[in-house]
Amino acid sequence: MTERTIKYFDGELSSVEKEKLLSELESNAELKKEFEEVSKVFDLKAQMTNQVTDREYLKTIIPKFRKRISSSKGSIILKPAFTLITLFLILAAGLVIFIPEKQSLSESTLSYFTDEELMQYLPSDYLDVVESEKIDSLFSEELRTDSDKIASYVFNGDDINNLYQKSLLTQEDEQEIYLALIERKF
Amino acid sequence: MQEKNNDFELIKKFLEGDESSFNKLVLKYQEKIYLLARRMTGNHLDADEVVQEVLMVLYKKLNTFEFKASFYTWLYRITITRSLNYIKRRSIREFLPLKSLLNTANDDYDPVLNIENKEKTKFIERLIQKIPAKQRQVFILRHFEEMDYEEISKITGTSVGALKANYFHAVKKLKDLIKEYEYRK
Numbered sequence: 001m002t003e004r005t006i007k008y009f010d011g012e013l014s015s016v017e018k019e020k021l022l023s024e025l026e027s028n029a030e031l032k033k034e035f036e037e038v039s040k041v042f043d044l045k046a047q048m049t050n051q052v053t054d055r056e057y058l059k060t061i062i063p064k065f066r067k068r069i070s071s072s073k074g075s076i077i078l079k080p081a082f083t084l085i086t087l088f089l090i091l092a093a094g095l096v097i098f099i100p101e102k103q104s105l106s107e108s109t110l111s112y113f114t115d116e117e118l119m120q121y122l123p124s125d126y127l128d129v130v131e132s133e134k135i136d137s138l139f140s141e142e143l144r145t146d147s148d149k150i151a152s153y154v155f156n157g158d159d160i161n162n163l164y165q166k167s168l169l170t171q172e173d174e175q176e177i178y179l180a181l182i183e184r185k186f
Numbered sequence: 187m188q189e190k191n192n193d194f195e196l197i198k199k200f201l202e203g204d205e206s207s208f209n210k211l212v213l214k215y216q217e218k219i220y221l222l223a224r225r226m227t228g229n230h231l232d233a234d235e236v237v238q239e240v241l242m243v244l245y246k247k248l249n250t251f252e253f254k255a256s257f258y259t260w261l262y263r264i265t266i267t268r269s270l271n272y273i274k275r276r277s278i279r280e281f282l283p284l285k286s287l288l289n290t291a292n293d294d295y296d297p298v299l300n301i302e303n304k305e306k307t308k309f310i311e312r313l314i315q316k317i318p319a320k321q322r323q324v325f326i327l328r329h330f331e332e333m334d335y336e337e338i339s340k341i342t343g344t345s346v347g348a349l350k351a352n353y354f355h356a357v358k359k360l361k362d363l364i365k366e367y368e369y370r371k
Contacts, residue, residue: 006357010328041360044310048225048330051307053217057297061216062209065241072242 005035009042193257197248208248212241215258219265220297225326226269228315230296232276239268255340262331263341266323273319313363321356324349 007013008021025032193214199207219240224233243264251260298307314322327338328349335346342349 002358002361003354006354010353010357037361037365038357040364041357042329044313044360045329047306047310051221051298053220054297058216058220061220061237061241062212065212065238065245068238069242069245 002034002038005031005038008035009038194253197251197253197257201249208245211244211257215261219261222262222265222326222331223269224298225311225314225330226266226319226322227272227276228311230298232272236265236268236272239272240265243268259337259340262327263343266327266341270319270323309367313360313367316363317356317359321352321359324352325356325360328353 004013004017004021008018013021021031025035193211196207196211200211216237220233220237223236223240224230227233227236240261244261247264251257296304298304314325317325323342324338324344327333327341328335333341335349338344338349339346344352
């Protein structure tokens with residue numbers, strides 16, 4: 001019922017539908033009441049269409065805008081977007097400066113890692129790196145604490161420290177020791 | 187058509203660097219922008235702020251205007267969007283206990299003139315504010331700006347069917363609000 005009444009006032013009914021509605025109003029009290037209620041909404045239009053804006057106010061719009069745009073050109077630092085970007089950059093710079101860089105694995109940094117870290121970082125793909133690092137903490141530590149064991153499985157029981165002292169370890173021997181160590185550890 | 191060409195001419199001149207063409211465009215449409223913003227926001231101070239925002243968007247985005255649709259439609263779209271955004275921001279400010287952020291200064295001044303009954307106009311503005319913003323925009327464009335649904339659809343990007351449904355709900359809600367007001371009086 002309401003939809004039809006609204007359509008009537010909105011000019012959406014055909015002339016036949018309009019006529020039918022108007023004739024029904026005569027006999028249908030409920031429809032008539034609603035018709036009057038809806039008509040009040042459409043009466044609002046008459047009140048609002050007479051509006052005229054004060055010329056003095058309208059004259060202020062462009063100067064106000066010009067002032068605003070010239071000040072916005074001059075004060076970029078006050079813009080929220082600029083402030084946000086600046087804060088973001090400061091934060092990013094802080095992260096770069098203050099958060100320690102995760103040490104990447106290379107020949108030069110190998111000796112900085114503990115055995116546990118090496119175990120964590122060095123999958124078998126890094127064997128080349130381990131082999132080429134000649135004096136690294138891994139080898140030294142292993143040699144110091146477990147030389148007999150190494151000797152037993154690399155040199156059939158020869159004392160590895162003695163071999164070193166006597167300079168009897170060749171480049172190939174060192175390579176072999178490394179490979180054995182790596183194989184054992186990883 | 188002549189009107190459309192004049193607007194296009196002014197836009198082109200502005201884009202070529204002629205600032206006075208922008209002023210001419212504003213002078214031509216400022217009252218329409220203001221009244222639309224005023225009906226959307228329900229008061230002068232908020233409408234004034236929306237007008238300035240719309241001009242800022244126009245100034246910065248006129249280079250993206252495609253000379254296909256009418257400038258008028260484009261301008262209305264910007265005004266409606268800025269008004270809806272403003273209403274959203276305002277409702278957040280009202281929700282937060284930061285009264286100082288609300289636009290309450292110089293509340294007495296009202297540039298809308300020649301109205302037989304100012305009180306009644308204020309009542310209507312308050313009434314319209316009580317319906318949801320999406321319904322309000324259709325109601326205002328259809329009822330006060332006398333646009334057809336196709337035109338409103340271009341401005342709001344909503345289908346004609348959805349617009350009709352929103353308009354119907356808006357009128358029904360307003361009818362109930364008037365009834366309630368009269369009952370309490």
